[in-house]
Amino acid sequence: MSDKTSSPSLAASPSQSFALDTIGRIESDYPDKFGIPRQPGLVRASRASLVLLPPYDDPLTVRGLEDFSHLWLTFVFHRSPARWTPLVRPPRLGGNAKVGVFASRSTHRPNRLGLSLVELMGIDTSRGVRLALRGHDLLDGTPVVDIKPYLPWAESLPEASAGFAPEAPPQRPVAFTPEIEAALASRADGDSLRKLIVQVLAQDPRPAYRNGAEERRYGLRLRDVDVRFRAVELEGGVAMEVVELVQVT
Ligand code: SAM
Numbered sequence: 344m345s346d347k348t349s350s351p352s353l354a355a356s357p358s359q360s361f362a363l364d365t366i367g368r369i370e371s372d373y374p375d376k377f378g379i380p381r382q383p384g385l386v387r388a389s390r391a392s393l394v395l396l397p398p399y400d401d402p403l404t405v406r407g408l409e410d411f412s413h414l415w416l417t418f419v420f421h422r423s424p425a426r427w428t429p430l431v432r433p434p435r436l437g438g439n440a441k442v443g444v445f446a447s448r449s450t451h452r453p454n455r456l457g458l459s460l461v462e463l464m465g466i467d468t469s470r471g472v473r474l475a476l477r478g479h480d481l482l483d484g485t486p487v488v489d490i491k492p493y494l495p496w497a498e499s500l501p502e503a504s505a506g507f508a509p510e511a512p513p514q515r516p517v518a519f520t521p522e523i524e525a526a527l528a529s530r531a532d533g534d535s536l537r538k539l540i541v542q543v544l545a546q547d548p549r550p551a552y553r554n555g556a557e558e559r560r561y562g563l564r565l566r567d568v569d570v571r572f573r574a575v576e577l578e579g580g581v582a583m584e585v586v587e588l589v590q591v592t
Pocket of ligand 1: 378381449480
């Protein structure tokens with residue numbers, strides 16, 4: 344590459360740091376990191392609220408935003424360590440192969456910044472500003488540092504190539520025992536919680552190196568329940584079976 348592009352000032356100056364303000368916090372269906380989908384859009388049943396903080400909670404800051412269906416959120420992986428390494432092991436590659444941190448969407452990265460495209464379901468400005476969101480991949484409590492409307496004419500590139508992650512991960516079937524179906528049916532949010540469980544477990548949240556059926560039981564938190572599940576062999580292959588729902592107080 345010719346060096347016409349490299350300016351002497353850039354080469355000389357050490358990297359600069361910038362202070363970022365948290366403009367709002369996420370309240371989401373995901374109290375823990377385990378089980379959160381690896382990208383937005385994979386679990387459309389996931390709901391969240393973005394509650395803006397003063398002075399950003401002035402309704403003027405979101406005037407006109409209601410006309411956009413999707414938003415880019417820039418946030419901080421506040422529950423990831425600040426340290427980073429040049430190479431990371433994407434789960435998509437089974438947790439073995441390594442790629443450059445900037446060739447990945449790893450949570451362990453310089454500046455710990457995340458970027459997610461989420462669906463805007465509504466805006467409540469009765470007390471400050473609260474954005475209702477759907478299809479996200481954000482832990483409860485995530486600090487958000489910027490919001491931008493999504494521009495499909497500028498940002499949707501279906502023909503783009505995507506390296507080691509060319510398409511959405513495969514989905515697993517999800518099965519419920521009759522007892523779990525009854526427990527869900529007795530809840531006021533039973534329908535939406537069932538959809539959320541199906542879509543989250545269909546991603547097979549187990550560590551990447553776990554592939555087949557196994558006896559081991561896993562537990563993941565969604566809303567106020569601990570969902571206990573295991574991987575079983577069914578006719579069509581490996582499926583996720585929900586075996587217990589434990590109310591978490
Ligand atoms: N879409 C974003 C991106 O590309 O920058 C996030 C991708 S990252 C692979 C998604 C994972 O981040 C989730 O599965 C969850 O485990 C983790 N995560 C979400 N919110 C987090 C937070 N506040 N702190 C640390 N990890 C978080």
